Every structure is written in C-alpha cells, then in structure tokens.
Amino acid sequence: MPVDGHRHIRIARPSRDLEAAERFWVAGLGLSVVYRAEGGTEPGEHDLLMLGWPEASWHLELVHEAARPVTPRPTEEDLLVVYLDEPVPDELVARLEEHGGKRVPSPNPYWNEWGVTVEDPDGYRLVLCRRGWSNA
Incomplete structure (x- = not known):
C-alpha cells in the first residue's frame, strides 16, 4: 500500500481529562466528535475520544487510561x-x-x-x- 497525500493521519496523545479536552476542542475550536469509546478500569483498557472535521483527512485522538494514566508532557514546541x-x-x-x-x-x-x-x-x-x- 503506498504512503501518499491521500492517506488519513491520526495525531494521538494522552489526556488527563477527556471531558475538559472535549469542551476545548469541540465547543471551543469547533471540531466534531468522530468516535468515542469507554474503556474499563483494568490495565490496558482506556477511554478514547477522536475529534476532527468530517471532511478532514486527519483526526486528533485523545486517550485516558484510568488504571495507568499517562501524564501529558507537552513542550512549548508541541x-x-x-x-x-x-x-x-x-x-x-x-x-x-x-x-x-x-x-x-x-x-x-x-x-x-x-x-x-x-x-x-x-x-x-x-x-x-x-x-x-x-x-x-
């Protein structure tokens, strides 16, 4: 399969609070919720929030794992x-x-x-x- 400009891109990163992130990206910027899944409390199970514009060839994926939360570590250049x-x-x-x-x-x-x-x-x-x- 060729990798070219017609392929979809996913930008994935952790989130401390998916509800707060959704307010910012959806109500603030105007992205749509493309997909949402609730995980469980066991290690490896995570909540997932995918955001984007329906016509875009990319989406932002935010994840939170309650059992082993990953602390976001953004830099000023992210x-x-x-x-x-x-x-x-x-x-x-x-x-x-x-x-x-x-x-x-x-x-x-x-x-x-x-x-x-x-x-x-x-x-x-x-x-x-x-x-x-x-x-x-």
Missing part, C-alpha cells in the same frame, strides 16, 4: 497549527479561553507575528495562524 488564511477572530480566541484554553506567548517569534497560541487543558498548544498553507 504544536497543532491551523492555517486560517485570514485574521484570527477574537471571538474564536475568547471561545477557546471560555472552554478551558489559555492564551500564551510562543517562544518562536514567527507564531507571535502570524498567529495566536492557545494551550489546551492538557498543556498542548494550538496555533491559529492567519497565513495560508499548501504543500503544493
């Missing part, structure tokens, strides 16, 4: 960048903050000039970039 190709709406940033996000400065001046950086409830960073992007 970014999910959304290229808006227009100014970042103040209402969107406010909505993200209302739903558990925290606006933070980036150590990279590029992101401060071209976008807004918001930490999600687990400390991972979302950058809303006013520039456009294409791999073509």
